[in-house]
Amino acid sequence: MQHRIRIITWLLAACVLGINGFQAYWLCSTYRLTTAQFDRAAHDALVATVQQQLIAGVEDLKTQGFDLIVSGTNGPRVGPRRLVYASSVTVIPKDVSHQEAVSIGRHLARITIDDWRSGTHLSLPTLTHVYRRQLGQRGLDSVAVLDTFSIRPAGPPPGQSASSAGPLARFPRPTPPVLLNPKHALYVRAHLPAPTWYLWQRLGGLLGGSVLLLVLTSGCFGLVWHTMGAQRKLAEAKNDFINNMTHELKTPLTTVSAAVETLERFGLQADPAKVQTYFHIARTELRRLSDLVDKVLTIATKEQQALVLHPEPVHPAELVQAAVRRHQLHAGKPVHFELDLAPTDVVQADRLHLAGVINNLIDNAIKYSKERVTITVRSRRTAGGWQLTVQDDGVGIASGYQAAVFDRFFRVPTGNLHPVKGFGLGLYYVRQVVERHGGRIAVRSELGRGSAFTVWLPLP
Structure with a gap:
């Protein structure tokens, strides 16, 4: 019996440890996956921000006025060198040839690319504002700081400044860098705070359910352990009670048997005083035996009532x-x-x-x-x-x-x-x-x- 109880106890303990271990492994895997999703979403938001701002800069070229000097058909060809923002516009004649129009378009594209490569039309505050909006659209914490850096030992280009290291201490989670200015090898990256609230929103229910399951399984194991311990104590008490009961009942039975055997051996011709003594012993022991049985029955009755x-x-x-x-x-x-x-x-x-x-x-x-x-x-x-x-x-x-x-x-x-x-x-x-x-x-x-x-x- 004790061996079976020991085996059952070890099996139950192994089951509880296995369930709890699986829950811990599952929670850790889910935590790592959710953290990776957070990092990926933050990086995607930064890429989308840079792309959106670059496209917006190109679109601005369509609406802003500029002077374009085009070479004449008979004179030497002079290509446009830069964009000059002004309030006046020189209108190209409608009868310009197709070849000249294509040439003008190529020059405009080259100017646009040079303008993008210079990076002068992208500002860090604007990027930060757009990036925070992108984070909000993805359900992330919109508190973030953008930081620019160059992979070459050259200073930042005009109009760009890297964030100081002081404020970044509050944002310990950086994203992978995104290329911002190829000409100056300038990159931008975002620094975000620890994703505590993001993880809590997505893992809070799972964590609560896992804790509840852990408490239930551990509680059930404790209850079974307590019940088995009580059963073991009850079995020991029962065995002890049977041993004591057997001893208590055996004593009066042995005494009565000895008295009856003596009376049978000597018969009624024996000394009447001794006969009465033996009868008294037998009656006393039988009364004691009856009291023992009554005591047990009384306790059993009181247990029910x-x-x-x-x-x-x-x-x-x-x-x-x-x-x-x-x-x-x-x-x-x-x-x-x-x-x-x-x-x-x-x-x-x-x-x-x-x-x-x-x-x-x-x-x-x-x-x-x-x-x-x-x-x-x-x-x-x-x-x-x-x-x-x-x-x-x-x-x-x-x-x-x-x-x-x-x-x-x-x-x-x-x-x-x-x-x-x-x-x-x-x-x-x-x-x-x-x-x-x-x-x-x-x-x-x-x-x-x-x-x-x-x-x-x-x-x-």
Whole structure:
């Protein structure tokens, strides 16, 4: 059984670790993919910005006025050298030949290319404004800074200036550079802040679902682990109960069998006094056997039915003194009681069950002790309640078992030895009664030095 539980536990642990590992790998892969998508979108936005501005510069040439000096048909050919922005326009005659028109178009294209290569018509603030608009269209954070640089050790061309390194410290994520000016080998790149909000928007739901799945699987594993532990403890308690029950039942049966065998061997002709003695022994053991069975049945019945209380004003000191007198007569060993009671204390409790609680605590203190025992019983009022402590100098309880001593059928494991008779029902009954009164019970014990059980009941 223990081997099967161990195998199931390891399999469950492997399943939980596998699920959590797969979730972690999937989240990391999704994070890397989303980050790459962010970088690609930021770079595409920069490329689109540069292309848009270059095209816009070419379009401006169609609408802006300029003087174009064309060579005559008979004179030497003079090609246009530059664009001169002016308010006047020289009109070309309509009867110009097709060859001359083509020549003019080629010169205009060359001038346009030279103007683009010089890069003087692109300004960094304009690029930044357009780039931020492109980022917004792609759902990215529009906060960005553009920076220009040259791959040659030449200064920037007129009208262009690189951003200072200071502001870029706030934007640690640069994009790949985009060619801005081929003539001067000038490039532009964007610097963006960490994409925290972008990643949160796209991964927040996945992360929340993964965390929820992790909590559910870990919780289920913990619940199964706890259940298996409880089942293991229950199995141990059951085996211990069966061993104790067998021992307790075997003793009276053996005694009765010996008495009956003696009567059969000697017959009714034996001494009548001895016959009566044997009959008395048989009746006593049978009564004890009946009490054992009744006790088990009573506990089983009380487990199915709620414990019914009949509260009344009770002086606990009287119940303690009565229990002390009874146990001094039947202890079977030297017992010394030290009482520190307040005779005027009154609690609202069920007299019968409260007496049962006190008797069980004192009985345990006597049974789980050495050849002689000193038992201290103290009571006092506390904030909103009344407290009773039963302390002994007996064998004590190991710390690993203290939380389970109030469980039904639980007894501290002793193997096949049964130095103390019982079924592990006394402290279970004590806890049931105390909790039904709205109180609580606690144990403080040290192995080899004794135990102290403290009962607290609320006052009306």
